[in-house]
Amino acid sequence: MLKKTALFALPLLASVSVSAIEPSDKAIQLAQDTIITDGHIDVPYRLNDGWEDVTQATDGGDFDYPRAVQGGLNAPFMSIYIPARYEKQGGSVLLANKLIDSVEAIVGRAPGKFALATSPDEVEKAFAEGKIALPMGMENGTPIEGKIENLKHFYDRGVRYITLAHSESNHISDSSYDLRRQWDGLSDFGKELVVEMNRIGMMVDISHVSDDAFWQVMKISKAPAIASHSSLRKYTPGFERNMSDDMVKALAENGGVIMINFGSSFVSNSALKWNNQFKDKMAEKNLSWGDSGANKFAKMYRKDNPYPYASLKRVLDHIDHVVELVGIDHVGIGSDYDGVGDSLPENLKDVSSYPNLVQGLIDRGYSDADIKKILSENTLRVWREVEAVAKQMQQSS
Structure with a gap:
């Protein structure tokens, strides 16, 4: 798979043997009884590289229906990932639509197992019906192509967040990975786009953007923003792709949420x-x-x-640190399953592993109410607040 290969994907080798966690009945039940939202799972691009029927058990990848059911995952944001090269080579709109089609096809093949979701209410409806909701987020705003009308097109197709840039600067924003800072943050169009995303009800995702771009989003956005799959710079000094403590505090003041990325090189x-x-x-x-x-x-x-695979304990450290900094209301999960190759931590190897995370949270003294906030309630709250801001802006215009 060539999704983020230049950044993190690694060749598959046998993992070093480690002690498997045995989650308690309580942890398993809590995972099953709670909506679990994951801010970023790269199934669509995985299937674009090599088709598999994820409505059934699959030999490869980190996600399929049986493993999601086992793990209690019922609201994974499907990543509509557009590689950075499409900014120059063109074809990004075609690819984005193709990947959205693939998500719709999953639901079409198994409507008793999956449902599209374009709002928190639809996520909750799918959960009540025993289905896995599939909301979508676009990773890399390249398909906007400098046209506000494209934003509405992708909103109408079900996309509910946009990661402004990916591994290279684009026409919207500078990237944390790109030494070229052509905009010193956001472009003029990018600033206009953030306002329009607020107005239309599209969540602004600051994962991947440069620090300057982040601070400009914080200044411009009237709605809470998200970091759909980022971790903390405290544990990876100098790694701009992760968030500093000051950035986490600003995101919390904005009302937003950071969803912790599980990839070993994000957390260790x-x-x-x-x-x-x-x-x-x-x-x-x-x-x-x-x-x-x-x-x-x-x-x-x-x-x-x-x-050197990271440990589940280190992932929990990231969650703990966010809670210590800004409280329980601003942290969630953004695993990056199917996006970071063979670099996932011990005991968090695929979507069946969420009960292990829940057990770790229980062991660290988190209450059931706090765990539910981490698993989904914080993300759903932000999503609802984005909808509310959009409604207010539309009514006042």
């Missing part, structure tokens, strides 16, 4: 360092993903330099 500094060293070695060999020898070299390198 040792995994991040490994990843950076690996990329340096690839560069020394003049190799890029897609080159004939890249995967072979990567497997050899990883065999000689075992990957």
Whole structure:
């Protein structure tokens, strides 16, 4: 899979044996009885690379229906991911529509298992009916193509958040990964777009954007923003893709929520360092993903330099730190399943693993009410507040 390959995806090797967590009956029941929203799961692009029927059990990937049911996942945001190269090469609108079609096809193949969801009410309706709701978020605003009318098109197709940029600067925003800061944050169009996203009821996602762009969103947005799949810079010093403490505080003041990314190099500094060293070695060999020898070299390198998977405990540390900084109301889950390759932490390897996370939260003294906020209530609250701001803006215009 070539989703975020240049950033985090790794060749598949046998994982180092670790002690599996045995979640308690309480943890399992809490996961089953609670709506679990996950802010970012990359099923659509995974299926674009190689089709599988995720309405049934699959051999690959991190998501399918049986594993989602086992884990209690019932409201995963399907990521409409557009690689950064589409900003220059074109074709982003076509790809975005194709990926949205693929989400609709999942529901069409199994309407008794899945339902599209374009609002918190529809998420709750699907949950009451025993179905998995599939809301959508667009990762990378490139398909807007500088046209406000495209925003409405994708809203009408069901997209409910847009990650303004991805791994490179685009016509909307600078990226945290891109050394070129052509806009010093948001472009003029990007600033206009944030206002229109507020007006139409589209959540603004600040994952991936540069620090300057983040602060400009905080200044402009009248509605709460989200970080759909980000973690904390406290544990990965210097990694701009994650959020600083000051940014988390500002996001909370804005009313927003940070959804913690599970990828090892997002939550563990040792995994991040490994990843950076690996990329340096690839560069020394003049190799890029897609080159004939890249995967072979990567497997050899990883065999000689075992990957330092993060632990579930470290993921919990990120949640704890957000709560310590700004309280329980501003943290959620944004796993990045199907988006970070073989870099997921021990005991959080796929969508069947949420009871392990719940058990960890129980062990750290979180109440059932607090756990429910982390699993979904914070995200659904923000979504409703975005809808309310949109209604107010539309009525006053």
